[in-house]
Amino acid sequence: MTALVCALMFFVTPTLLWIVGVRPTEIENHKLASFPSLGDGWKFFTGLPGWATDQLSFRSGAISAADGISRGLFGEGAPLDQAPPPVAGPIPGATPSTPKNAPSPQGSPNSQAGYRRVVQGVDGWLYYGYDAEAKCAPSRPLADTLSRINTLRQAVESSGRKFVFVIAPDKTTMVPQKLPASYPDKDCSQPKQEADWAQFLAAGALDLRPELKKSEGRVGRPIYPPNDTHWTDEGALVMARDVANAVQPGVTQTWVSTPTRMYDVNADLPPLLGRNEVKTLQEYTLKPDGAVDRGGLSNGDIDKPVYRKTSPLVGTIDKRTLIYGDSFTKASSRYLPGGFTNLTMLAHYTSKTTQEQAIDEFVNAEVVVVEAVERSVSAGQLTFIEDGFLNAVRAKLEEHPIG
Known part of the structure; x- marks a missing residue:
């Protein structure tokens, strides 16, 4: 029952918020992820987290709050950019998708914990x-x-x-x-x-x-x-x-x-x-x-x-x-x-x-x-x-x- 209730909240909450006028916004230089298709096979399940993350209507406010707290307590912005960059690159022409059969970077900081996508000068x-x-x-x-x-x-x-x-x-x-x-x-x-x-x-x-x-x-x-x-x-x-x-x-x-x-x-x-x-x-x-x-x-x-x-x-x-x-x-x-x-x-x-x-x-x-x-x-x-x-x-x- 607990699992069913959680699943119901997972799928229904973004819809209910949308009905009352609360909309998720694009905040990371990419279009919001669409709901994955059942025809995608196992990719349906792996695509759900990205969709759910993008549909968090109050996510932008939460990120701003986290950044404000970090600056107030530690004198620096929150490390919001430590996650690996998207495969296609957050900026067109910046880190392009790797062509099929092309060699991948070895020892790239992209895949290491703590890598910063943005250097603050x-x-x-x-x-x-x-x-x-x-x-x-x-x-x-x-x-x-x-x-x-x-x-x-x-x-x-x-x-x-x-x-x-x-x-x-x-x-x-x-x-x-x-x-x-x-x-x-x-x-x-x-x-x-x-x-x-x-x-x-x-x-x-x-x-x-x-x-x-x-x-x-x-x-x-x-x-x-x-x-x-x-x-x-x-x-x-x-x-x-x-x-x-x-x-x-x-x-x-x-x-x-x-x-x-x-x-x-x-x-x-x-x-x-x-x-x-x-x-x-x-x-x-x-x-x-x-x-x-x-x-x-x-x-x-x-x-x-x-x-x-x-x-x-x-x-x-x-x-x-x-x-x-x-x-x-x-x-x-x-x-x-x-x-x-x-x-x-x-x-x-x-x-x-x-x-x-x-x-x-x-x-x-x-x-x-x-x-x-x-x-x-x-x-x-x-x-x-x-x-x-x-x-x-x-x-x-x-x-x-x-x-």
Whole structure:
């Protein structure tokens, strides 16, 4: 009887609370888990805890109370982020799902008690813990990762297409001055960071760091927000300019950008600590010919191909271009179409687009730009370097050369 009563409360309580208007809220950068299907077999039972946890209507208040008590008694936030990160990563493009048959990280702090997903820096700054771990516990040697990227480059270029590989720097790389004096993997990751970048550049990666630093100097502040892993609009403009110049040198000489309005969007790191916060960003125009504004709206989703077509202007590239990227491409999607008249943006970590569909976008392009965040490259966690993808894209491009 006790078991039956507990089971009844387990299933009915969230429903009763929903009826009287109490709703659970998303507080951890992922959609609330849906009730598992009876058709899932044993996964029905393993999926129940996640559903039940997400349906706790007062969970957000409980987390805030726990954090407040911890700060009041111990002078530091509650260790709410010590649990292992979700397989797919709390931040798009951060810790991607491991491709089938790909090697798993050995000795990764992800699986060790006490691992912190968020590093709390000085002056309230937050950093993603995986930035350091990725360099110290990679899934595969960096030389192997870069060799595979070069294989993709050769497949694209031998088919008559242009290839650009661009790496979005980690926030820890660009704003190290706000890191705490001590944090997990510091002694390992700091020297590894410089060594990794030397290998990135030797492999032909586009280096955004110099222009990011120049932009930071112009605005007089870091161009990564204190509470988010991604760059601000200033960083997005740097990516748009540098990628366009890599495709067609000098094309951005006529570009003009001016600030317009401030706007708020949700920050991605506070939810890992049980909090909800926004980041405040400066929006800009992007006038490739100095007159017509081609800055647009940011795309909330590039899990499926996003197409942007406009008429040619001075300062634009009139070639079919694919930008195959991650969350930094999405964060830059307001400005990337400004430099290209026929642009496709697509995420390489997505379950909404099949491998065959993604490869079709390679075939349809004259220019292929592959973007990945530094931590994913250092860790070797990139779906497009797996043998299955490389072999398939190479075969398809050989069948459809251009020239």
